[in-house]
Amino acid sequence: MNAERQGRATIKDVAREAGVSPMTVSNVINNKTQFVGAAARARVEAAIQRLGYRRQESARNLRGAGPRSIGMVIVDESPAFLANFFTAQLVAGLANVLNRADWTLTLSGVHPQALANSGLMRSYDVGGLCAMVSGPREARAEVVDRLCGLGQPLVLFQERVPTDGRDLCLVRQDDEAGGRRVGEHLARLGVRSVLAMLPHQSWPAIENRLAGLEAGLGGPPAGTIRVDHDDFSAVQEALGAWIAAHGLPGAVWGANDQIASAALLHLLDRGVAVPDVVRVVGFNDFPAHRHARPRLTTLASPAYELGERAGETMLKRLETGRFEEQDICLPVAFLPGETG
Amino acid sequence: MNAERQGRATIKDVAREAGVSPMTVSNVINNKTQFVGAAARARVEAAIQRLGYRRQESARNLRGAGPRSIGMVIVDESPAFLANFFTAQLVAGLANVLNRADWTLTLSGVHPQALANSGLMRSYDVGGLCAMVSGPREARAEVVDRLCGLGQPLVLFQERVPTDGRDLCLVRQDDEAGGRRVGEHLARLGVRSVLAMLPHQSWPAIENRLAGLEAGLGGPPAGTIRVDHDDFSAVQEALGAWIAAHGLPGAVWGANDQIASAALLHLLDRGVAVPDVVRVVGFNDFPAHRHARPRLTTLASPAYELGERAGETMLKRLETGRFEEQDICLPVAFLPGETG
DNA sequence: CTGAAAGCGCTTACAG
DNA sequence: CTGAAAGCGCTTACAG
Numbered sequence: 001m002n003a004e005r006q007g008r009a010t011i012k013d014v015a016r017e018a019g020v021s022p023m024t025v026s027n028v029i030n031n032k033t034q035f036v037g038a039a040a041r042a043r044v045e046a047a048i049q050r051l052g053y054r055r056q057e058s059a060r061n062l063r064g065a066g067p068r069s070i071g072m073v074i075v076d077e078s079p080a081f082l083a084n085f086f087t088a089q090l091v092a093g094l095a096n097v098l099n100r101a102d103w104t105l106t107l108s109g110v111h112p113q114a115l116a117n118s119g120l121m122r123s124y125d126v127g128g129l130c131a132m133v134s135g136p137r138e139a140r141a142e143v144v145d146r147l148c149g150l151g152q153p154l155v156l157f158q159e160r161v162p163t164d165g166r167d168l169c170l171v172r173q174d175d176e177a178g179g180r181r182v183g184e185h186l187a188r189l190g191v192r193s194v195l196a197m198l199p200h201q202s203w204p205a206i207e208n209r210l211a212g213l214e215a216g217l218g219g220p221p222a223g224t225i226r227v228d229h230d231d232f233s234a235v236q237e238a239l240g241a242w243i244a245a246h247g248l249p250g251a252v253w254g255a256n257d258q259i260a261s262a263a264l265l266h267l268l269d270r271g272v273a274v275p276d277v278v279r280v281v282g283f284n285d286f287p288a289h290r291h292a293r294p295r296l297t298t299l300a301s302p303a304y305e306l307g308e309r310a311g312e313t314m315l316k317r318l319e320t321g322r323f324e325e326q327d328i329c330l331p332v333a334f335l336p337g338e339t340g
Numbered sequence: 341m342n343a344e345r346q347g348r349a350t351i352k353d354v355a356r357e358a359g360v361s362p363m364t365v366s367n368v369i370n371n372k373t374q375f376v377g378a379a380a381r382a383r384v385e386a387a388i389q390r391l392g393y394r395r396q397e398s399a400r401n402l403r404g405a406g407p408r409s410i411g412m413v414i415v416d417e418s419p420a421f422l423a424n425f426f427t428a429q430l431v432a433g434l435a436n437v438l439n440r441a442d443w444t445l446t447l448s449g450v451h452p453q454a455l456a457n458s459g460l461m462r463s464y465d466v467g468g469l470c471a472m473v474s475g476p477r478e479a480r481a482e483v484v485d486r487l488c489g490l491g492q493p494l495v496l497f498q499e500r501v502p503t504d505g506r507d508l509c510l511v512r513q514d515d516e517a518g519g520r521r522v523g524e525h526l527a528r529l530g531v532r533s534v535l536a537m538l539p540h541q542s543w544p545a546i547e548n549r550l551a552g553l554e555a556g557l558g559g560p561p562a563g564t565i566r567v568d569h570d571d572f573s574a575v576q577e578a579l580g581a582w583i584a585a586h587g588l589p590g591a592v593w594g595a596n597d598q599i600a601s602a603a604l605l606h607l608l609d610r611g612v613a614v615p616d617v618v619r620v621v622g623f624n625d626f627p628a629h630r631h632a633r634p635r636l637t638t639l640a641s642p643a644y645e646l647g648e649r650a651g652e653t654m655l656k657r658l659e660t661g662r663f664e665e666q667d668i669c670l671p672v673a674f675l676p677g678e679t680g
Numbered sequence: 681c682t683g684a685a686a687g688c689g690c691t692t693a694c695a696g
Numbered sequence: 697c698t699g700a701a702a703g704c705g706c707t708t709a710c711a712g
Contacts, residue, residue, distance in 0.1 A: 008464065008491075010704095010705060010706085011705065011706065012705080012706095020682075020683090021682065021683045021684080022683085022705090022706085023682070023683055023684085023707085024681090024682065024683080026706070026707065027681095027682090029462075030707085034681090035681065035682080036681070036682085037681060037682085040681080040682080052489070052490075052491065054461070054462055054463050054464040054490075055462065055463040055464065055705090055706080056402075056463070056464050056465075056704090056705055056706070057398075057407070057463050057464065057465035057706095058397075058398045058399075058401035058402045058406075058407060058465070058704085058705080058706085059398075059402050059688090059704070059705035059706035059707085060463075060705080060706055060707075061398035061688090061706090062396075062398045062399050062402055062687095062688045062689065062690085062704090062705080062706070062707090063687070063688045063689095063705085063706055063707040063708070064688085064706075064707055064708085065707095066398075067397070067398060069446070069465075079432060079433075079436050079644075080429060080432050080644060081432050081435075082422060082428035082429070082431055082432045083425070083428065083429065083432070083627070085423070085425075088422035088423065088428045089420060089422070089423065091422055091447070092419060092420050092421050092422045092423070092449060093419075095421075095447055095448055095449055096419050096449060099448050099449075099450070099458070099459065102459050104446050104448070104459070104465065105446065105447050105448065106409070106444050106445065106446055106447075107431070107435055107445050107446075107447040108435055108439050108444070108445065109432060109435055109436060109439075110439070118439070119439065119442050119444070121394070122369075122394055122395065123394050123395045123396070123397050123400075124348065124394040124395065124396050124397065125396075125397035125398070125409075125444065149392070150392075150394075151348075151392065232630070265632075265633055269633075287423070290572070292605075292632060293605055293609075304419075304420060350688095350689060350690085351689065351690065352689080352690095360698075360699090361698060361699045361700080362689090362690085362699085363691085363698070363699055363700085364697090364698060364699080366690070366691065367697095367698090370691085374697090375697065375698080376697070376698085377697060377698085380697080380698080395689090395690080396688090396689055396690070397690095398688085398689080398690085399688070399689035399690035399691085399704090400689080400690055400691075401690090401704090402688090402689080402690070402691090402703095402704045402705065402706080403689085403690055403691040403692070403703070403704045403705095404690075404691055404692085404704085405691095
């Protein structure tokens with residue numbers, strides 16, 4: 001028994017202090033006003049103040065309706081699992097919705113290979129789980145199966161997997177429509193050859209953006225290269241190599257703004273006129289890139305809203321016993337800039 | 341009783357399945373190998389697998405040593421409380437250290453005015469609390485007092501408050517030394533007039549950076565202006581106005597890289613030679629800014645490490661009953677770029 | 681409107 | 697090495 005718990009007031013202490021039974025205290029803190037007289041209520045509230053009482057959630061959860069916390073697990077190779085602005089916004093939106101409803105968010109980042117032995121697999125401390133999984137398709141599928149196997153309500157961000165008969169909801173942005181928007185935009189401007197630059201890591205969102213681009217262009221892009229999007233100069237070298245082999249494209253599309261920014265600066269460094277000679281378009285607006293000049297033409301991601309929607313749908317699922325919708329898809333907005 | 345709990349296997353189910361007593365199951369999952377024979381252990385582990393058993397943390401916490409979760413509360417005006425890269429890195433570092441030790445992170449962002457009525461104040465579900473508080477000095481002091489009043493171990497990020505006799509530990513980076521480094525650097529280069537651009541929101545870290553700058557310069561800067569660091573063009577207008585009134589400074593120092601980047605682009609837009617005519621230096625390296633050209637001269641923040649240190653010191657505190665150190669201060673590194 | 685009893689799923693403390 | 701009993705702090709279900 002450590003010092004903290006020693007000193008902590010319980011419902012019994014409050015009851016004694018207020019001269020009522022523990023049940024009355026419970027009724028007060030649960031706002032069951034119909035069961036408590038005004039006088040008793042006032043005395044209980046005063047006693048709570050005096051003793052600095054805070055309800056112990058563990059005890060409440062044990063007898064009550066289970067843990068009032070939602071887990072958010074980010075499965076990522078990198079320990080800096082919030083370095084991505086998209087993820088950070090999404091987590092904030094989720095946390096805020098939960099907190100507003102008096103729920104809690106349990107956040108963890110886990111390496112794909114560490115998931116099997118993580119605490120999440122061995123212990124049960126949340127009422128539902130949200131997950132954002134990166135990595136190649138097969139690894140992701142394994143992670144998803146493992147999470148489904150937990151037998152808890154699951155919200156998957158930016159994924160497209162079968163939901164039939166599973167206690168599962170997908171929450172994602174419409175990456176395909178966004179890609180199509182880019183393709184149509186470039187096609188309308190008469191751009192003939194488009195170079196698509198994608199991150200090496202295969203992500204469903206990226207594949208969807210590319211599929212949309214092809215649909216919008218009315219055919220595959222002139223070139224598709226994969227780059228390490230975290231390595232600024234690697235992106236530039238890859239672009240340089242492609243241009244050396246194929247000449248300047250009519251447009252470069254970066255599957256995210258990190259790539260597009262790197263490509264843009266590379267073109268400017270070579271003295272290429274943007275957008276007159278080569279257009280540059282990105283994806284997933286990032287405030288830091290918004291400040292660069294010239295302003296990147298890109299698409300705005302509803303990342304924060306994705307988190308909010310996930311929280312709302314999860315809380316409703318916990319209330320009603322099933323997900324009403326199983327595929328929630330939010331639009332992305334075209335953000336015209338000076339580069340495309 | 342909802343569907344989830346209905347189906348959930350308990351220690352009793354596992355015991356029955358394995359043909360042992362619940363205590364033996366408890367001993368197995370707690371790795372008390374000295375109390376369990378190899379055969380019993382194997383049968384228990386098999387039963388756990390078969391039933392998909394996961395320990396219920398609420399029950400463990402209730403009888404055991406209390407909740408194995410640490411709260412991280414970010415007190416911020418903005419709902420997008422992880423939009424700041426510094427904060428996001430810090431949270432990731434904290435979460436990883438805790439998870440590695442089989443602890444959990446409970447994350448919340450709360451508006452300063454909403455703290456008093458937040459769930460955190462009414463219920464007890466973490467063993468200790470970490471907090472990052474923004475806002476003006478008086479508001480912050482009130483928040484800190486409130487958090488201290490909870491009677492739980494507290495780690496405060498980027499704060500400098502008295503720790504005497506309080507169950508409190510400060511974890512921060514050496515902003516003053518960083519500021520001094522900038523000042524000395526500019527003084528050594530013979531820069532006469534320095535314009536310091538600070539965010540409107542008063543933050544102890546910012547004040548410390550400014551104090552350090554003055555120490556390094558050997559006197560106050562030629563000018564000090566406050567700007568809304570989230571508003572890119574407001575930063576530029578403020579700089580333009582200052583220059584209109586006072587002429588070009590020898591250097592602009594931005595108290596963070598957001599400000600410095602905006603200032604840099606403003607100067608380049610006016611055709612001012614950087615660093616030949618005006619030098620520009622930032623603070624708190626941000627990967628997105630690292631990609632801009634010319635590369636900003638700035639200081640690298642150990643944000644991720646701050647989170648790690650906080651986690652380590654908190655876990656030790658929970659073990660030993662007191663904080664060994666109460667002021668942990670990590671160095672910032674000078675990152676020479678092309679602008680200063 | 682108020683309260684005494686039972687129980688949630690574990691762990692602690694102790695007996696064999 | 698294994699197990700039966702008691703208890704953590706609440707809430708549920710019921711009696712008055």
